[in-house]
Amino acid sequence: MAFIPHTPEDIAHMLEVIGVRSIDDLFDEIPADLRADVLDVPPPLSEMEIGRLMTMRAAIDGRPLNFIGAGAYEHHIPAPVWAIATRGEFYSAYTPYQAEASQGTLQLIYEYQSMMCALTGMEVSNASLYDGASALAEACLMAVRSNRHSTSRRILMPRTVNPTYAQVAQAIAGNQDISFVPVDFDRSLGRTLLEALQGFSGQDFTALVVQQPNFFGSLEEVDALNDWAHQNRIMVIAVVNPTSLALLKPPAVWGADGTSGADIVCGEGQALGVPLASGGPYFGFMATRMQFVRQMPGRIVGRTVDVDGRPGFSLTLQAREQHIRRSKATSNICTNQGLMVTAATIYMSLLGPRGLAAVAQASMQRTADLVAALTGIAGVKRAFTAPHFHEAVLLLDRPPAGILAALSRRGILGGLDLSERYPELGHAMLVCATETKLEADIESYAAALADVMSASRAAA
Amino acid sequence: MSEKVPGDLRYTKSHEWVRQVQGGASNGAIEIGITDHAQSALGDLVFVEVPEIGRALSAGEACAVVESVKAASDVYSPLAGKVVANNEALAGKPELLNEDPYGAGWLFRLEAGAAANFASLMSASAYETFLAEESK
Numbered sequence: 187m188a189f190i191p192h193t194p195e196d197i198a199h200m201l202e203v204i205g206v207r208s209i210d211d212l213f214d215e216i217p218a219d220l221r222a223d224v225l226d227v228p229p230p231l232s233e234m235e236i237g238r239l240m241t242m243r244a245a246i247d248g249r250p251l252n253f254i255g256a257g258a259y260e261h262h263i264p265a266p267v268w269a270i271a272t273r274g275e276f277y278s279a280y281t282p283y284q285a286e287a288s289q290g291t292l293q294l295i296y297e298y299q300s301m302m303c304a305l306t307g308m309e310v311s312n313a314s315l316y317d318g319a320s321a322l323a324e325a326c327l328m329a330v331r332s333n334r335h336s337t338s339r340r341i342l343m344p345r346t347v348n349p350t351y352a353q354v355a356q357a358i359a360g361n362q363d364i365s366f367v368p369v370d371f372d373r374s375l376g377r378t379l380l381e382a383l384q385g386f387s388g389q390d391f392t393a394l395v396v397q398q399p400n401f402f403g404s405l406e407e408v409d410a411l412n413d414w415a416h417q418n419r420i421m422v423i424a425v426v427n428p429t430s431l432a433l434l435k436p437p438a439v440w441g442a443d444g445t446s447g448a449d450i451v452c453g454e455g456q457a458l459g460v461p462l463a464s465g466g467p468y469f470g471f472m473a474t475r476m477q478f479v480r481q482m483p484g485r486i487v488g489r490t491v492d493v494d495g496r497p498g499f500s501l502t503l504q505a506r507e508q509h510i511r512r513s514k515a516t517s518n519i520c521t522n523q524g525l526m527v528t529a530a531t532i533y534m535s536l537l538g539p540r541g542l543a544a545v546a547q548a549s550m551q552r553t554a555d556l557v558a559a560l561t562g563i564a565g566v567k568r569a570f571t572a573p574h575f576h577e578a579v580l581l582l583d584r585p586p587a588g589i590l591a592a593l594s595r596r597g598i599l600g601g602l603d604l605s606e607r608y609p610e611l612g613h614a615m616l617v618c619a620t621e622t623k624l625e626a627d628i629e630s631y632a633a634a635l636a637d638v639m640s641a642s643r644a645a646a
Numbered sequence: 647m648s649e650k651v652p653g654d655l656r657y658t659k660s661h662e663w664v665r666q667v668q669g670g671a672s673n674g675a676i677e678i679g680i681t682d683h684a685q686s687a688l689g690d691l692v693f694v695e696v697p698e699i700g701r702a703l704s705a706g707e708a709c710a711v712v713e714s715v716k717a718a719s720d721v722y723s724p725l726a727g728k729v730v731a732n733n734e735a736l737a738g739k740p741e742l743l744n745e746d747p748y749g750a751g752w753l754f755r756l757e758a759g760a761a762a763n764f765a766s767l768m769s770a771s772a773y774e775t776f777l778a779e780e781s782k
Contacts, residue, residue, distance in 0.1 A: 334698050480693065480713075505693070505718035514720065 247464055251627055252599045253556065255577050255618025256401070257318060257348050258468065259429070259457040261545060262622050263529075264536050267459045271529040285485075285501045291524070292499035295487040298531040304539075305431045306424075306451040307438025308473035312484035313522040318425070318454025319354035321470030322347075322395065324483045324517055325423045325452045326359045328474075329393035331481040331516070332449070335419040338390040342415075344369040344378045346400035347425060349607050358519070367391070373610075376404040376570025376579060383414055391418070396448070397425040398434065402616065403553070403577025404570055405434075412440040412447060424448035428471070429457045429549065430575050432542035438475075450474050459533025460526050469523035469530065480506060483517030548621035549576035552628065556619040559632040565639055569614055577618040579604065579611070584642070586615040592638040598631055649777070650682045652748055656764060657681065657773035658724045663748060666761055674758030676725055680712060683777055685747045688714040691740040696732035696754050703727060703756070705763070710753050712743065721753060724767055727760025 192200070197209070206212060213221075231239065252260050270276070275290060285292060295313045302311035315321045326341050341359075343352050343366040356366055370382040377400060394415040398406050408424075415422045424437035424447075437448035456468035474482050480503065488502030508515035537545065553576045560566050565583035582589060586603045593600040601615035608614060619628065651657070656664040661684035665677040685691070693713040703709050703723040710721035732754040736742055743751035768776065 480695070505713040511718050 244464070248597065250594070250597050250599045251631065252462075253617050253619060253623070253631060254599050254602050255403075255620075256602045256616055257350065257454055258462055258465070259427075259576075259618065259620055260462055260622050261429070261457055261549075261620050263459050263461060263533065266536060267529050267532045270532050271525065276528045277525070286499075289499055292487045292501070294528055294531055295485075295522070295524075296489060296499050297535075298527050299487060301531065301534045302428075302471050302473055305428055305436065306426070306473045307436030307447070308451050309476045310479050310482070310486065311471065311473040312482055312486050314455065314527045315452075315470035315472055315484055315520050316523060317466065317468045317470045318452070318456075319348070319351045319470075320358065320520070321452035321454070321472050322351045322423070322425055323355040323358035324470075324520060325450045325472060326355050326364060326393065326395075327362065328450060328478070328481050328483065328516065329421045329423055330359075330364055332478045333392045333419075333421045336390050336392040338392060339364045340391050341366050342369050342383070342386065342391050342394040342420070343367065344371065344395065344397070344400075346371045346376070346378050346402060346404070346406065347395050347397045348401045351397075351425065364392075372572075374570065375572040376400075376402045376574075377406045377572045378411060380407065380410055380414070383411065387414070387418055389418075391420045393421040393423050393449075395423045395425060398437070399427060399430055399575040399577065402570060402579045403574040403618070404572040405574065408435070408437075408440045409442050413442055416441070416446055421449040422447070424451045426451060426453045427457060427575070428453060428455060429542065429546050432539065432546045433550070434575075449478060455526065455530050458530035460529055467523060467526055469526035479503060481516060482506065483515075483520050485522050545621050546576075549619065552576070552619035552621060552623050553578060553617075555625070556617060556623070556628050556631070559628050560617070560635060563632065563636045563639060565643075566635070569611060576620060577616060579614050579616055581611070582613040582615065582639075585613050588642060589635070589638055590615065592642065593634055596634050596638075598634055600631065600635065649686060650748070651770050651774050651777070653770045655748070655770060656724070656767035657770065657776075658722070658767060659776060660722050662721060662724050664724045664764065664767055666764055667755070672731070672755060674761060675730060676727065676756040676758070676760045676764065677752050678721075678724060678754055678756065679747055679752040680721060680743065681773075682747050684719075685744050685751070688712060688717055688719065690715050691743050694736040694740045694743060694753070696734075696736060697729045699729050699732060701729045703729065723756070725756060725760045725763055727756035729754050730757050731755040
């Protein structure tokens with residue numbers, strides 16, 4: 187089929203029919219001071235030039251031995267994932283506008299949604315969002331639309347939630363009259379302090395965000411957090427790592443009795459077959475219960491039958507979306523990350539539940555090995571005692587910045603310095619190991635750290 | 647035009663109808679729905695969201711949503727007042743609104759005090775004139 191853009195004649199004709207002089211006139215409701223007269227972008231580059239530029243920039247990243255997670259995780263991606271995802275039939279980053287013409291794309295998204303529902307235990311998943319942080323922002327907006335018992339537009343955001351996510355939620359939802367109230371964490375366990383939460387009992391809050399595992403890698407007491415929120419008519423927004431769900435309880439069955447778990451589940455999908463790629467593109471996911479589906483943002487693919495009773499796929503519940511509801515759509519800033527979702531669907535298909543559990547188990551074991559190896563070095567200890575998944579916070583006897591810089595010169599990304607985000611923790615850094623880190627990698631990191639620590643001690 | 651416009655109701659330009667309930671337990675309450683014209687323009691309804699009981703509405707406030715196979719529209723409260731009842735049957739049977747827009751397809755009721763400005767709304771004949779002009 188032909189997708190031919192409008193000719194200048196078409197445009198002139200359409201403007202005449204609706205009685206508008208120019209396309210610019212259609213945007214006159216945007217205040218003049220918010221409009222960009224000139225876009226400050228560099229001139230175009232040829233294919234050869236852009237190839238060179240990107241190769242040069244990629245080389246700056248180098249090929250370090252990476253022990254940083256903090257929201258984006260280096261997992262092994264089986265070769266077939268991208269071999270299949272880049273086939274011509276799949277290699278488009280977008281849901282086509284005439285969606286039902288592309289039954290294969292829709293079926294793939296449908297399978298993806300089914301897998302995300304199986305992982306989270308929820309009843310319905312959307313076709314994906316930009317990334318984990320914006321998925322949380324969308325989940326907060328969705329909770330405000332969905333929670334009929336709350337008028338406060340206040341959301342409890344524990345400090346154990348990824349601070350970047352909290353910042354993005356603030357940037358997006360904060361401008362819509364929604365406020366975020368921090369909840370403190372237990373300094374020795376590294377998880378949300380239940381007593382801090384209980385101090386809010388009886389007050390009007392719209393939602394409680396629960397990240398599992400939390401930003402420190404620690405496991406939250408999700409059952410207690412979930413039940414406290416529901417007892418106070420507060421919705422529960424779960425932010426989860428999809429790899430961890432192969433081992434951990436699905437958010438749908440959080441809570442003591444397992445029947446009224448999280449209301450909205452969201453998170454970052456990058457760990458499922460998407461490379462780190464210097465920070466993106468990744469994809470966000472979101473799932474909920476049928477009860478709230480009309481407030482969920484993003485596309486949803488459904489399975490149906492045509493007039494002859496043959497099975498087929500179509501976009502469904504579209505009255506939530508902006509091509510129908512305009513400014514009252516559930517979101518005007520989201521899209522489906524088609525290509526990343528294609529890779530994730532192939533990744534999950536190849537691994538299956540047992541394969542994903544093996545990845546999760548191996549990552550957890552490697553992190554345990556890493557923590558054991560590093561805490562054997564003088565001046566390094568664990569910050570928290572709560573059980574953890576594949577990340578942990580370590581405390582050094584001096585500021586991490588200099589140590590991490592020295593490690594980086596040896597080709598090792600040793601961890602994420604937490605001292606700016608969490609000054610109260612002291613000289614803290616967040617480390618991660620996945621199944622991609624072999625015993626030898628952990629040994630070389632430990633040796634380098636011991637060396638750098640004693641060298642800097644000698645220098646001091 | 648074959649669309650029904652009952653003479654005993656009041657109307658708005660956004661195609662809501664308003665009835666003052668006579669007699670019974672809800673005597674004097676204000677009942678609100680969407681007109682026959684509105685339901686026929688929307689087509690087969692698949693979902694209706696009504697305002698929760700106890701919510702205080704101001705006149706002109708968007709308070710309900712009607713969704714059909716081809717569109718979704720907000721319903722605006724014609725008068726100010728507190729919601730005292732809503733039509734729960736629509737959750738399971740949104741088609742009631744297509745079949746009987748002035749009866750079984752009612753959306754919600756406001757407390758009797760909301761009636762103060764009832765007479766300022768359009769009469770049936772004014773609404774018919776409005777529809778005729780709108781279709782020109």
